[in-house]
Amino acid sequence: MRFNHEQFRELAAKHGLAVTHQRQVVYEAVIASHGHHSPEDIYAAVRRRIPSISLATVYNNLRLFVERGLLREVSPHASTLLVDGNLKPHHHLVCSRCKSVQDIEGDFIDFKRLSPHVPHGFDLTQPVVEVFGLCRQCSAKH
Amino acid sequence: MRFNHEQFRELAAKHGLAVTHQRQVVYEAVIASHGHHSPEDIYAAVRRRIPSISLATVYNNLRLFVERGLLREVSPHASTLLVDGNLKPHHHLVCSRCKSVQDIEGDFIDFKRLSPHVPHGFDLTQPVVEVFGLCRQCSAKH
DNA sequence: GGAGAGTTTTATACTCATTCTTATTCAATA
């Protein structure tokens, strides 16, 4: 999807972002390519329109877009592996901002409603669920 | 939690692992420290008992434990950031093995059952849920 | 208990994703 300059200007204003050419092109690259994309993917796409763009600029803008809610981050996670010795079935409550993880009990997945949406062959015999939100500390900080 | 040598030998045999002192101490460190821990955390704990241990050994054994099912990996994720331009409420179905992510629709979270388990102050006004399982390709490969 | 085969551990070098730094360029606004 392409935005003209005025459309993007409006979108940026709504989210309190300055309008730069790079920023517009990065944003368009994400929107145009449906699905889930890495910074490298976006960088490759953007370079076709701005060959001189820096990878850091792509990272900066993606981070900004996620912070301001123009994009969503897939699997917001701590930047390190975490292991869990608790093998009892349980789920996790994850803070999207600080990435803290707490265990959560309970049987809150409605499999009757979930199953029709699960593609054929996807194995959910031992499903693990992570529910993302904002922990108390982070939601207090607005 | 501490295991004596015989207990650990039994556990290892059950999972087809050779018994080494390092392996036992790494495993005990994870089990003893409840919660979710990074390899660095475990490394620090293990070094109190085996000052000469290598970080690579900790990584090797944690990976092995996860593969054999002695431990669980928290937030199994792709090793790169992924962004999603789709802001419509939707959830993700993630393959624990190959880390592929697909969108999933549907209203399958039972909030009546979930709420009592959510700690006070945790903000779930726009919950995002990731359901982990094995995608068709990975579950076919056994 | 010891020999041989196969694993595991260690130390270090390396890769890869991401962030930081600094000089320069650009956008907002007065």
Next chain:
DNA sequence: TATTGAATAAGAATGAGTATAAAACTCTCC
């Protein structure tokens, strides 16, 4: 249009994790 704070480019730096190869250990079988 001039000023000023913000954004960009280029590359260095950081940090998590992996690869490698030699030495040490474990397991199995005798």
